[in-house]
Amino acid sequence: MAAQNATHAPDHTPDTTGESVRDREIEAEQTHLDRVYRRLEEKIHEAEFLMDDAAKRGQVGTPGALAERDAQVFQAGMHLHRLNSEYEDFLFGRVDLLLGKDGQKGPDGAYTSVEPADGAIENNRAEIAETLHIGRLGVLDADYSPLVIDWRAPAAAPFYRATPVAPGRVVRRRVIRSKGRRVLGVEDDLMRPEITATLDGAELPAIGDGALMAALGRARSHTMRDIVASIQAEQDMVIRAPAASVTEVEGGPGTGKTAVALHRAAYLLYQDRRRYAGGILIVSPTPLLVAYTEGVLPSLGEEGQVAIRALGSLVDGAEATAYDPPEVSRIKGSSRMQKLLRKAARGALELAVPGAGAAPEHDGNGVGTGGENAQLSLEDLFETAGDDAERGAAGGGRRRRSRAPRPGPGPALPTAPAVSPPSRLRVVAFGGRIELHADELRAIRQSALGGTAPVNLLRPRARRLILDALWAKSGAARRYTDPELAAEARQGFDEDITTESDFQEFLDAWWPELTPRGVLAAMSDERVLGRWARRVLNPREVRQLARSLRRLDAEGHGPLSVHDVALLDELQLILGAPMRPAKQREVDPLDQLTGLEELSTFADRNSGGRGRRERLEEERTDYAHVIVDEAQDLTPMQWRMVGRRGRHATWTVVGDPAQSSWSDPDEAAVARDEALGARPRRRFTLTVNYRNPAEIAELASRVLALAMPGMASPKAVRSTGLEPRFTVAVDGAGAGAGTGAGTRSVDDAELAKATVAAAERLLGEVDGTVGVVVAMNRREQARSWLAGLGDRVVALGSLEAKGLEYDATLVVSPAEIADESPAGLRVLYVALTRATQQLTVLSTGRDEPDADGVPDLLRD
Numbered sequence: 105m106a107a108q109n110a111t112h113a114p115d116h117t118p119d120t121t122g123e124s125v126r127d128r129e130i131e132a133e134q135t136h137l138d139r140v141y142r143r144l145e146e147k148i149h150e151a152e153f154l155m156d157d158a159a160k161r162g163q164v165g166t167p168g169a170l171a172e173r174d175a176q177v178f179q180a181g182m183h184l185h186r187l188n189s190e191y192e193d194f195l196f197g198r199v200d201l202l203l204g205k206d207g208q209k210g211p212d213g214a215y216t217s218v219e220p221a222d223g224a225i226e227n228n229r230a231e232i233a234e235t236l237h238i239g240r241l242g243v244l245d246a247d248y249s250p251l252v253i254d255w256r257a258p259a260a261a262p263f264y265r266a267t268p269v270a271p272g273r274v275v276r277r278r279v280i281r282s283k284g285r286r287v288l289g290v291e292d293d294l295m296r297p298e299i300t301a302t303l304d305g306a307e308l309p310a311i312g313d314g315a316l317m318a319a320l321g322r323a324r325s326h327t328m329r330d331i332v333a334s335i336q337a338e339q340d341m342v343i344r345a346p347a348a349s350v351t352e353v354e355g356g357p358g359t360g361k362t363a364v365a366l367h368r369a370a371y372l373l374y375q376d377r378r379r380y381a382g383g384i385l386i387v388s389p390t391p392l393l394v395a396y397t398e399g400v401l402p403s404l405g406e407e408g409q410v411a412i413r414a415l416g417s418l419v420d421g422a423e424a425t426a427y428d429p430p431e432v433s434r435i436k437g438s439s440r441m442q443k444l445l446r447k448a449a450r451g452a453l454e455l456a457v458p459g460a461g462a463a464p465e466h467d468g469n470g471v472g473t474g475g476e477n478a479q480l481s482l483e484d485l486f487e488t489a490g491d492d493a494e495r496g497a498a499g500g501g502r503r504r505r506s507r508a509p510r511p512g513p514g515p516a517l518p519t520a521p522a523v524s525p526p527s528r529l530r531v532v533a534f535g536g537r538i539e540l541h542a543d544e545l546r547a548i549r550q551s552a553l554g555g556t557a558p559v560n561l562l563r564p565r566a567r568r569l570i571l572d573a574l575w576a577k578s579g580a581a582r583r584y585t586d587p588e589l590a591a592e593a594r595q596g597f598d599e600d601i602t603t604e605s606d607f608q609e610f611l612d613a614w615w616p617e618l619t620p621r622g623v624l625a626a627m628s629d630e631r632v633l634g635r636w637a638r639r640v641l642n643p644r645e646v647r648q649l650a651r652s653l654r655r656l657d658a659e660g661h662g663p664l665s666v667h668d669v670a671l672l673d674e675l676q677l678i679l680g681a682p683m684r685p686a687k688q689r690e691v692d693p694l695d696q697l698t699g700l701e702e703l704s705t706f707a708d709r710n711s712g713g714r715g716r717r718e719r720l721e722e723e724r725t726d727y728a729h730v731i732v733d734e735a736q737d738l739t740p741m742q743w744r745m746v747g748r749r750g751r752h753a754t755w756t757v758v759g760d761p762a763q764s765s766w767s768d769p770d771e772a773a774v775a776r777d778e779a780l781g782a783r784p785r786r787r788f789t790l791t792v793n794y795r796n797p798a799e800i801a802e803l804a805s806r807v808l809a810l811a812m813p814g815m816a817s818p819k820a821v822r823s824t825g826l827e828p829r830f831t832v833a834v835d836g837a838g839a840g841a842g843t844g845a846g847t848r849s850v851d852d853a854e855l856a857k858a859t860v861a862a863a864e865r866l867l868g869e870v871d872g873t874v875g876v877v878v879a880m881n882r883r884e885q886a887r888s889w890l891a892g893l894g895d896r897v898v899a900l901g902s903l904e905a906k907g908l909e910y911d912a913t914l915v916v917s918p919a920e921i922a923d924e925s926p927a928g929l930r931v932l933y934v935a936l937t938r939a940t941q942q943l944t945v946l947s948t949g950r951d952e953p954d955a956d957g958v959p960d961l962l963r964d
């Protein structure tokens with residue numbers, strides 16, 4: 105690590121003027137920052153003038169003038185928005201460079217050579233030839249010399265990539281800490297500590313202990329910070345990797361996968377804003393992680409074109425709030441569900457499914473299929489011509505309408521039930537009755553379903569087959585020898601039938617438009633589900649699945665789990681989207697050609713961009729780039745759901761197999777391969793743990809050895825000297841480390857007391873947040889235990905801890921967490937790797953703690 109290897113000159117020693125080297129260096133950076141802000145103000149005035157000018161052009165009205173005006177407003181709006189944003193640390197870095205090899209300058213005004221010129225260093229002495237300041241945006245001075253280089257520009261790469269092993273032209277890398285317009289401090293890393301470098305004749309000093317350590321040591325809040333000032337070389341390789349295909353990143357806990365993924369989104373937008381105007385989707389495992397990370401991109405100046413969504417809210421109108429127990433998650437996540445859902449969608453046509461008919465009954469007798477209700481007898485309707493009567497039908501209040509048979513060859517139509525699927529269709533035509541019986545209707549349905557199109561879209565085909573069958577039964581075709589006359593008669597026959605609202609009602613009942621939620625709700629009937637799931641699930645799985653879906657009401661509304669959401673998405677595909685009225689256009693087609701569609705993004709961003717972003721998220725189902733965070737957790741069904749959103753996308757997929765809570769990684773790998781297709785893949789591994797101190801990482805590695813034998817732990821970058829603490833909840837006597845009494849079971853009251861005591865202690869020891877991780881089925885309980893401790897402490901179920909971090913973590917009963925599911929040890933590994941400073945492990949008898957309170961699972 106560069107930060108560890110740098111040597112530093114004494115920086116607090118006052119010189120003859122009484123000023124320390126540090127003060128002088130801060131003052132020099134302040135002078136530069138003042139210059140930057142003066143230039144920014146000039147640019148803001150320029151942009152305001154341009155906006156003004158553009159508004160006047162609006163009155164001219166020729167297409168050319170309007171296009172020019174729009175382009176100008178776009179440019180000016182973009183500048184204004186960016187320039188007006190007061191970033192806490194607009195300017196954060198600086199590199200002092202040796203003379204470059206080729207002497208060429210790039211578009212940002214900086215020399216492009218990565219390697220130093222021959223003779224740049226002589227007798228271990230060198231003169232600094234170029235100093236670049238790195239910031240969140242690029243700013244050029246009036247003479248086009250670079251005042252600040254955008255962190256994503258090629259010229260900024262050495263700031264991140266240089267190491268003492270491969271320093272390139274970099275002699276000193278400096279991180280500048282500022283607030284508003286004031287420089288607060290500087291931290292330097294020397295990349296060539298062996299040489300003496302001078303700048304304008306004075307020796308180049310190095311201040312502080314290194315920026316990375318300073319960043320890592322800061323207290324954590326409830327939101328993630330960007331790492332733009334201290335991105336490390338191996339992370340930078342991922343962030344700047346070309347986006348042509350699939351970039352796969354693996355790395356253990358705390359290696360910066362999430363941080364890198366977020367910075368990569370900002371980098372891609374900078375590289376090719378037009379291409380990624382198609383939207384970047386970041387898929388996160390939980391809403392908690394979304395909330396934790398969603399501030400990072402705005403802090404990097406990017407938000408309008410990036411949607412960060414939790415897996416449970418990828419489908420519009422659905423929001424996962426419920427949890428499935430592991431055995432149910434396993435069923436719902438498995439790719440076997442594809443087959444089952446296809447059967448269910450087809451089977452649901454035969455039921456009176458909500459969203460398409462009556463409510464299913466959960467009485468084990470089948471869903472809405474039974475008895476008289478389903479027998480549609482239309483006979484009476486024709487025999488009581490002219491008599492409009494209302495008749496309440498048992499179980500449905502079915503409406504009965506009377507209709508006179510039409511004179512002439514045209515058919516008279518039956519009515520259809522409002523609720524139950526009819527099993528007979530009878531019409532009067534050519535003076536006689538034509539009837540399609542239950543078995544004939546069933547055969548027609550089967551034949552229509554033989555198509556591969558989505559079920560809802562097969563309805564026109566079914567309608568055509570019904571008309572064919574009625575026409576054939578009418579025998580009318582035989583009456584016409586002239587094919588033209590026959591075709592005409594057939595056309596009239598079809599028109600007469602189909603223009604009748606009763607026929608429409610019949611179709612609505614017989615081939616209802618199914619909704620994903622309706623089908624999911626229908627699957628809550630165990631008997632029906634058992635039929636559909638034959639040879640897919642065993643009876644126990646059928647029972648478990650049906651039971652879990654009973655939390656939905658008849659129309660499929662009610663608490664959904666994250667796995668239900670993937671099922672809804674799959675069903676949407678199987679059923680086909682119902683026709684919706686066309687959406688009002690937001691942008692002019694011309695905008696798409698000129699790139700001016702971005703205009704509304706910036707306009708909206710200026711006037712509270714969130715509304716725009718929400719709409720963007722709502723409307724998009726196909727993105728230009730998809731970033732999957734915690735990819736190891738996606739189930740096969742979730743891979744299918746996510747894959748559908750990136751059919752034409754490039755991808756970045758980050759994850760850690762050792763943290764997977766999904767029980768069947770091989771099955772998930774197949775689904776992942778399908779989602780990513782044949783695109784070439786570029787693989788990266790991150791190897792350094794920036795989150796956990798070495799003491800905590802070492803403890804966690806014991807669980808890793810059990811969970812994934814042979815898998816290497818990432819190397820922790822720092823050590824705090826604070827060993828994890830072990831404590832045991834004991835009956836009657838409170839909690840204490842190393843009591844040796846842990847083999848007895850403990851009741852909830854004692855566990856609550858011990859949890860609160862351990863959490864309070866940690867709160868007293870750290871400035872920031874404390875996360876208390878418990879088994880999933882204890883999370884409500886733990887929330888109530890900790891309710892009085894203020895908002896620095898958070899109670900989390902083990903699966904909720906994914907991706908998050910806290911200054912201190914309390915892990916309650918490792919054995920309980922490990923026993924929760926087949927992937928329990930990996931989930932425990934996640935829990936143990938959340939702390940940036942301190943970790944306490946609280947055991948109960950179930951954990952079999954030794955005399956020091958160390959639970960069996962964590963012993964060496």
Ligand SMILES: Nc1ncnc2c1ncn2[C@@H]1O[C@H](COP(=O)(O)OP(=O)(O)OP(=O)(O)O)[C@@H](O)[C@H]1O
Nearest residue numbers: 319331334335336357358359360361362363794907
């Ligand atoms: N280069 C860096 N400079 C400063 N902080 C960093 C750097 N890289 C990572 N971090 C910090 O380390 C912590 C862990 O990063 P992150 O959450 O991205 O890791 P992760 O690999 O996604 O972890 P997990 O797999 O456990 O979810 C975060 O606080 C992040 O800000």
